[in-house]
Amino acid sequence: MPIIETKDLTYTYGEGTPFQKTAVENVNIAIEQGEFIGVIGHTGSGKSTFIQQLNGLLRPTGGTVLLNGKDIWAEPKKIRDVRFQVGMVFQYPEHQLFEETVLKDISFGPGNMGLGKDEILKRTHAAADFVGLKEELLEKSPFELSGGEKRRVAIAGVIAMDPDVLILDEPTAGLDPRGRDVLLSQIVSYHETRHNTILLVSHSMEDIARTANRVLVMNSGHAVMFDKTENVFAHDQELEKMGLRVPQITKIMAVLKAKGYPVETVLTVEQALKQLIPLLEKGGRKHD
Numbered sequence: 001m002p003i004i005e006t007k008d009l010t011y012t013y014g015e016g017t018p019f020q021k022t023a024v025e026n027v028n029i030a031i032e033q034g035e036f037i038g039v040i041g042h043t044g045s046g047k048s049t050f051i052q053q054l055n056g057l058l059r060p061t062g063g064t065v066l067l068n069g070k071d072i073w074a075e076p077k078k079i080r081d082v083r084f085q086v087g088m089v090f091q092y093p094e095h096q097l098f099e100e101t102v103l104k105d106i107s108f109g110p111g112n113m114g115l116g117k118d119e120i121l122k123r124t125h126a127a128a129d130f131v132g133l134k135e136e137l138l139e140k141s142p143f144e145l146s147g148g149e150k151r152r153v154a155i156a157g158v159i160a161m162d163p164d165v166l167i168l169d170e171p172t173a174g175l176d177p178r179g180r181d182v183l184l185s186q187i188v189s190y191h192e193t194r195h196n197t198i199l200l201v202s203h204s205m206e207d208i209a210r211t212a213n214r215v216l217v218m219n220s221g222h223a224v225m226f227d228k229t230e231n232v233f234a235h236d237q238e239l240e241k242m243g244l245r246v247p248q249i250t251k252i253m254a255v256l257k258a259k260g261y262p263v264e265t266v267l268t269v270e271q272a273l274k275q276l277i278p279l280l281e282k283g284g285r286k287h288d
């Protein structure tokens with residue numbers, strides 16, 4: 001059984017008013033436990049509206065969200081439990097830190113779950129470790145930290161709830177290239193260790209290419225593709241028409257393939273080199 005399934009999921013803002021806007025329309029997808037899903041789409045394509053329905057922050061105006069086969073709105077009073085199981089990290093989550101210390105901030109979520117003190121502490125330390133926060137930072141005020149460290153604290157706060165599904169909305173936005181790489185690697189190793197399900201919304205095709213096993217493409221509120229990452233990125237021209245760019249290296253290899261070179265779709269520079277180096281060496285063009 002899929003961990004998350006949507007059936008004709010639809011969301012209309014301001015329904016019944018002259019300003020109504022359908023942001024998500026009839027989305028039908030199924031996500032299996034343990035998958036790493038990339039969510040891409042142009043600005044305003046409905047990504048945020050879509051993911052906010054998966055943990056009950058927005059109640060669908062049409063269709064359903066099933067978590068482990070059960071409609072999350074079957075018992076509205078239990079929607080809080082859904083939010084513990086489906087953790088959400090918003091864009092620029094560091095703006096939501098408010099406790100006196102980093103430790104207290106990360107503990108806030110597990111505290112709300114009504115766990116015992118020891119368990120809260122155990123989870124807080126484990127979450128801080130997952131995102132690479134050093135122990136000595138835990139007693140500091142979150143406001144004494146750098147932007148990247150604050151972001152880590154916010155993510156750790158959600159990880160500490162140990163959600164079965166973790167949704168991250170643009171987690172690397174605004175970080176420098178090294179900060180992005182480090183945070184992304186930490187998310188990947190968290191996923192490998194925890195084997196939970198992750199949805200990553202990102203405008204960075206490189207980030208998606210490095211992490212996702214399947215990609216959901218949103219366009220004007222519709223789910224227009226949902227397939228393995230390499231299959232989605234093989235549609236480079238269709239994606240470009242939707243205002244999306246495949247990673248540069250994917251594009252270069254697609255051009256070579258179109259020109260008749262024996263190469264396949266790649267997602268990363270490493271994969272491209274594996275194909276290009278033997279080709280170049282066969283051509284005898286290597287300089288000694």
Ligand SMILES: Nc1ncnc2c1ncn2[C@@H]1O[C@H](COP(=O)(O)OP(=O)(O)OP(=O)(O)O)[C@@H](O)[C@H]1O
Nearest residue numbers: 013021022023041042043044045046047048049050
């Ligand atoms: N609170 C709201 N009231 C009315 N319309 C909204 C509201 N929030 C979003 N919308 C509209 O719904 C559509 C989808 O917005 P959404 O934020 O889900 O897109 P997105 O793909 O996440 O965009 P971005 O990449 O810019 O974050 C847009 O047309 C947007 O203007």
